[in-house]
Amino acid sequence: MWQFIGIRVLQGIFTLLVISLLVFLATRLTGDPALVLLPPEASSKADYERVRKQLGLDKSLPEQYIIFLRGAVKGDFGLSIRDRRPTRDLLLERLPATLQLALAGMALAVVIGVPLGILSAVKRDSIFDKGGKLFAVLGMAAPQFWVAIMLILLFGAILKLLPTYGREGPENFILPSFVLAWSIMAGIMRLGRSSMLEVLDSDYVRFARIKGLKDGMVVWKHALRNALIPILTFSGISLAGLLNGAIVVEQVFAWPGLGRLMLDGVLQRNFPVVQAAVMASAFFYILTALIVDILYVYADPRIRH
Amino acid sequence: MATSDLVLENAQPQLSWRGRLAEKRLPWIPIAVLLVLLACAAFAHWLAPHDPTSLNVINSKLAPFESREHLLGTDVLGRDMLSRLIYGARTTVQISVTALALGAVIGTVIGLVSGYWGSWADAVLMRITDAALGFPTILLALVVVVIMNPGPPAIILAVLLTVWARFARMIRGDVLTVKGYDFVTLARITGVKAPIILWRHIFPNVANTLMVITSLMVGQIILLEAALSFLGLGLSPGAPAWGIMVAEGQEVILDVWWLSLFPGVAITVVVLAFNFFGDWLRDYLDPKLRRAR
Numbered sequence: 001m002w003q004f005i006g007i008r009v010l011q012g013i014f015t016l017l018v019i020s021l022l023v024f025l026a027t028r029l030t031g032d033p034a035l036v037l038l039p040p041e042a043s044s045k046a047d048y049e050r051v052r053k054q055l056g057l058d059k060s061l062p063e064q065y066i067i068f069l070r071g072a073v074k075g076d077f078g079l080s081i082r083d084r085r086p087t088r089d090l091l092l093e094r095l096p097a098t099l100q101l102a103l104a105g106m107a108l109a110v111v112i113g114v115p116l117g118i119l120s121a122v123k124r125d126s127i128f129d130k131g132g133k134l135f136a137v138l139g140m141a142a143p144q145f146w147v148a149i150m151l152i153l154l155f156g157a158i159l160k161l162l163p164t165y166g167r168e169g170p171e172n173f174i175l176p177s178f179v180l181a182w183s184i185m186a187g188i189m190r191l192g193r194s195s196m197l198e199v200l201d202s203d204y205v206r207f208a209r210i211k212g213l214k215d216g217m218v219v220w221k222h223a224l225r226n227a228l229i230p231i232l233t234f235s236g237i238s239l240a241g242l243l244n245g246a247i248v249v250e251q252v253f254a255w256p257g258l259g260r261l262m263l264d265g266v267l268q269r270n271f272p273v274v275q276a277a278v279m280a281s282a283f284f285y286i287l288t289a290l291i292v293d294i295l296y297v298y299a300d301p302r303i304r305h
Numbered sequence: 306m307a308t309s310d311l312v313l314e315n316a317q318p319q320l321s322w323r324g325r326l327a328e329k330r331l332p333w334i335p336i337a338v339l340l341v342l343l344a345c346a347a348f349a350h351w352l353a354p355h356d357p358t359s360l361n362v363i364n365s366k367l368a369p370f371e372s373r374e375h376l377l378g379t380d381v382l383g384r385d386m387l388s389r390l391i392y393g394a395r396t397t398v399q400i401s402v403t404a405l406a407l408g409a410v411i412g413t414v415i416g417l418v419s420g421y422w423g424s425w426a427d428a429v430l431m432r433i434t435d436a437a438l439g440f441p442t443i444l445l446a447l448v449v450v451v452i453m454n455p456g457p458p459a460i461i462l463a464v465l466l467t468v469w470a471r472f473a474r475m476i477r478g479d480v481l482t483v484k485g486y487d488f489v490t491l492a493r494i495t496g497v498k499a500p501i502i503l504w505r506h507i508f509p510n511v512a513n514t515l516m517v518i519t520s521l522m523v524g525q526i527i528l529l530e531a532a533l534s535f536l537g538l539g540l541s542p543g544a545p546a547w548g549i550m551v552a553e554g555q556e557v558i559l560d561v562w563w564l565s566l567f568p569g570v571a572i573t574v575v576v577l578a579f580n581f582f583g584d585w586l587r588d589y590l591d592p593k594l595r596r597a598r
Binding site: 011157282 | 432436440441442443444447448450451452524528531532535536537538548551552554555558559562565566568569572573576577580
């Protein structure tokens with residue numbers, strides 16, 4: 001068990017190092033960062049040398065990488081090119097918004113997806129099953145950015161029920177977290193349905209029924225627990241999808257999170273900000289994947305060996 | 306029960322071609338959608354009633370069916386929506402097919418090599434595959450765009466970077482099974498060289514898997530391409546791409562709602578069609594899965 005966790009942690013650190021190298025090289029490959037910082041007009045050779053020195057570009061590449069790593073551990077990637085603020089502050093400012101949104105999306109997906117999946121399995125081939133399938137299939141095919149815009153049009157502009165941008169109150173969370181949840185929900189429902197069907201067909205569930213237990217009791221106390229294991233794994237895998245979605249959803253709903261920070265950074269070629277945001281999301285992604293892996297081992301003793 | 310199944314399967318009645326087609330339960334609606342998509346992509350210059358980029362400010366913001374000239378209306382700059390949608394199909398097909406083909410080739414080669422040689426090559430390649438599979442696609446795309454500047458090559462590379470790993474992973478799994486069959490061992494004993502074994506003996510046996518993954522991946526690739534275009538990381542603004550059209554419509558959504566609606570519907574319908582077709586192909590080509598369902 002501890003050995004398993006140790007290996008996973010090492011793998012996570014290795015992946016982070018690879019990503020950091022990629023991110024580090026990315027900014028060096030796109031040309032001279034000193035030239036990006038300096039105004040193109042009216043910059044003398046002396047200015048150029050001064051900026052190079054200030055950024056540490058006069059050192060060798062491996063040395064620069066070590067310095068980059070040392071800063072990365074503290075979340076320090078230098079100053080944002082646009083407003084000269086430390087990237088660390090920007091990260092701390094934006095991170096909570098994205099984490100809240102991701103958690104809300106995941107929670108919504110599980111809260112709606114799991115019961116719908118179980119209902120589809122228990123009432124197989126009923127109207128619930130068919131409706132649920134349609135809902136799931138659409139969630140996987142409709143592009144998130146478009147769903148978001150259509151919901152804004154419907155609930156924001158036509159019905160005037162929900163706010164469509166910003167994050168002042170809890171009602172601001174409804175539309176963005178639903179958009180984020182829908183595509184994952186499809187997977188959770190499908191998985192919940194198929195694993196529930198499998199478990200319902202197993203000997204111990206049949207025995208529970210023969211014993212005379214009520215249907216509800218069998219489903220909720222005996223079957224559900226085992227049916228949840230694949231869902232747990234899937235939730236872990238869909239974290240990547242959640243982060244993907246967060247970038248798009250934050251853009252459409254003007255959500256002041258990490259995803260928008262990253263996208264704005266790319267479009268404005270603001271390299272320190274891009275580095276900081278990419279490394280931060282990579283770190284959180286790998287951390288949560290690790291936690292899910294460990295939970296998974298707890299939930300299913302068979303994989304401990 | 307197993308015996309009766311066997312008997313039923315072996316005693317196939319002679320069917321007319323109509324009967325045989327019905328037997329396959331071909332998904333007609335998805336196939337029709339895909340044919341329309343391909344036709345639009347191939348013959349966009351004949352099918353489109355107007356030039357998708359020509360401006361016409363006098364006729365801007367026409368509603369759908371308001372004018373016979375512009376069946377689906379026009380956008381803010383007076384460009385014909387129907388023509389832009391048709392040319393958008395071409396953009397979608399071009400980018401997805403390129404990324405998919407490259408990803409399939411690279412992924413298959415890596416999967417074959419990794420599965421056949423095993424040992425350290427397999428270990429290294431599969432760790433890299435894991436990393437690529439787990440990493441959020443758009444994040445990866447952002448890094449690519451930072452390096453390469455926005456444009457079709459950047460989108461294709463970004464999609465490619467995530468797609469190859471799916472192929473490598475699945476193909477490797479199949480190779481591990483096929484590798485153990487007698488005809489492969491016999492070929493090796495008689496001194497057939499490894500590349501020839503891979504190509505002549507192993508590849509034909511993983512071709513079915515390859516087709517199934519390909520068809521199941523298309524939908525995801527189209528969605529990814531659309532999202533990247535929407536975020537402004539892909540083609541230049543104004544280009545006829547469905548993702549860009551949705552983004553352009555977003556700015557004036559309260560005024561002219563159809564600008565965002567139609568391209569989004571197009572994406573959804575095409576992705577649905579590919580997903581259904583891929584599901585059907587998987588069930589059709591893989592009897593094991595068919596029974597499990």
